[in-house]
Amino acid sequence: MALILGLDIATTTGFAWYDTDACLSAVRLGSFKIDGECYEARAGEMGQRIIKMVKQTRPDFVVIERPARNVMQHRKKTTDFAGEHEEMTINAGTALLLNQLTGAASAIVRAYQIPFEIVAPETWRKQFLGFGRRPGWSRKDWKKAARVRCRQLRITVTNDDQADAVGLAFAGPSCQTFKIVQARRTGAAA
Template identity: 55%
Template sequence: MLILGLDIATTTGFAWYEPGSSLSSIKTGLMKAEGENAEEKAASLAQQIVAMFKAGRPDFVAIEQPMRNVVSFKKKRQDFGGEVEEQTINPNALQLSSLAGAAVAIIAAYRIPWETIPSATWRKHFLGMGRSPAFDRAAWKRAAVDRCRAFKIAVKNSDAAEAVGIAMAGETCQRFKAMQARAA
């Protein structure tokens, strides 16, 4: 059974993984969501997924679960009165749910089973650790690339490497296991 792993963002990493096959046979790539706003980017990603499915359909799709909360942080900026501190959010975080929703809509329209996997879950499966206070975003990404290189999996960047981890964790999802049981 072929699993497609998706690390959804404006640059979405993808990985095609067939459990039981050589890890070096995993195929990876990237899709860039184009557009002026979140909706146009979601449409762009959806169209690219449709094109991908015309070339070949997975049996199951594992998607990194978007953050369910929006984290705010303090940011300093200069204005006429000097330095000002303001509360803000990462606007890219708001787009992730739109992008994931577009992907899920296409996947569901093709009637392909799917599952979202929290980042801590797929990282624990793929990297051996789910959360580590010593790791920041860049360290997690480096760890995913290093792990792929150790497995001799060709990846262009960390988005593709993380998609590999997501695809491999997809094999452990209850929905995927139920599919395998029905197929056996």
Template identity: 50%
Template sequence: MLILGLDIATTTGFAWYEPGSSLSSVKTGLIKAVGDNAEEKAASLAQQLVAMFKAGRPDFVSIEQPMRNVVSFKKTKQTLAGPVDEQTINPNALQLEGLVCAAVAIIAAYRIPWETIPSATWRKHFLGMGRSPGFDRAAWKRAAVDRCRAFKIDVKNADAAEAVGIAIAGEACQRFKMLRERTAA
């Protein structure tokens, strides 16, 4: 059974993983969502997934779950009258949700079983630690790349390395286990 792991963003990392095969056989790559706005980027990602599925279809897709909360923060903006504090959000958080939904829509249209996996869950499964004090985004990405190199998995960047972790963690999902049992029967 073939698992496709997706670390979705404007540059989406992907990894094809076959449980039971050598980890060095994992194939990775990147999809660049292009467009002038979030909707065009979601359409671009969807079209590239369609092309990918025409070339080879996974049995299961595991996707990093986007953050479920949108956090607001204060930002100081310089104006002619001086500094002004304003409340804002990270607009990428909203775009990320749209990209994930576009991917899930395509995956569901192909009737491929899928699961979203929280980052702490796949990191604990792949890296051996789910949340670690002092680890920032860059440290997590380095850890994923280092782990792939230790397994002799060829990755172009951290997005592809994280997709490997997401794909491998997909094997531990209940939905994948049930799928494997059904197909074995």
């Protein structure tokens, strides 16, 4: 038996508690919003939220989605004196914030000596959805696919962050760190 906590970290963080011995629809879900006037304040709040969660219910393993490690360009519509047009822009702030929030959560989980793994979106999606990449798919398409999968499993989610957290938690048993921890527990029990 293992209790796995899946965390989809963002300014609205989704979480899912998955007991590997319970039926799939018994997953417990939630989400919380991170506020603060600066990145450091938000990271501090993330740390406090994770402390509260692991004190209330200590997981055996935690799966956290890996944030983007690079700054991505995207198209943005703008209007100026010449009219409306598209331009390429970057949003470095989002990448920086998500990495700080993930770092805060990882530090707390590690401080409590709870085994964890940071998992790429493609990896957990392959475990949960059956495929990790789809050319041409947007963020919206991935969110919809996770919600549809939850519906198929009779798991009621109220937002995209919870659906992604379910996928992360379900991918936990396939993580290398989880397998090592389970092997050690089995070897120690024998």
